[in-house]
Amino acid sequence: MTSTAPDHTEQRIAIVRRAFELIDAGDPALLDLYTDDVELYFPKFGVGHGKRDMAEFAQRLWTDLSSLEHDIDGLDIMVAGDRIIVEGREWGTTADGRRWPDQRVSTGRFCNVFTFRGTLISAVHIYVDPDFTSSHEPKVRQLHRGADADR
Numbered sequence: 331m332t333s334t335a336p337d338h339t340e341q342r343i344a345i346v347r348r349a350f351e352l353i354d355a356g357d358p359a360l361l362d363l364y365t366d367d368v369e370l371y372f373p374k375f376g377v378g379h380g381k382r383d384m385a386e387f388a389q390r391l392w393t394d395l396s397s398l399e400h401d402i403d404g405l406d407i408m409v410a411g412d413r414i415i416v417e418g419r420e421w422g423t424t425a426d427g428r429r430w431p432d433q434r435v436s437t438g439r440f441c442n443v444f445t446f447r448g449t450l451i452s453a454v455h456i457y458v459d460p461d462f463t464s465s466h467e468p469k470v471r472q473l474h475r476g477a478d479a480d481r
Contacts, residue, residue, distance in 0.1 A: 435464040
């Protein structure tokens with residue numbers, strides 16, 4: 331049995347790469363890559379639905395950032411049906427001038443899962459530690475393997 335559904339794999343990968351470029355630029359044209367009913371998940375933000383929630387999330391995130399950059403050339407991209415899974419690295423500067431990652435606790439690693447409907451992103455689930463600068467000291471002391479050596 332042959333499939334009559336078009337294979338959008340290469341186009342979807344290009345869309346994901348474009349999404350990271352637009353995110354880094356803080357460009358609202360990013361919303362054009364999503365379906366109107368897009369689902370978003372981000373730690374501490376929770377689940378959002380629709381482009382309005384996407385815009386709210388971006389506004390909240392950029393409140394604390396002055397720069398954000400992803401290693402787009404170094405993205406590890408995996409395809410699973412209508413999903414594109416991306417592992418990568420990111421770095422930036424907070425609004426108050428703190429650079430991250432610190433390469434001690436935070437390493438700037440993330441994983442995003444993009445779900446597509448045709449050639450539009452219908453869901454994006456972002457898995458990253460939103461404590462970019464490792465400023466949540468009690469949790470760092472609790473979990474970081476090097477915390478005992480740092481005391």
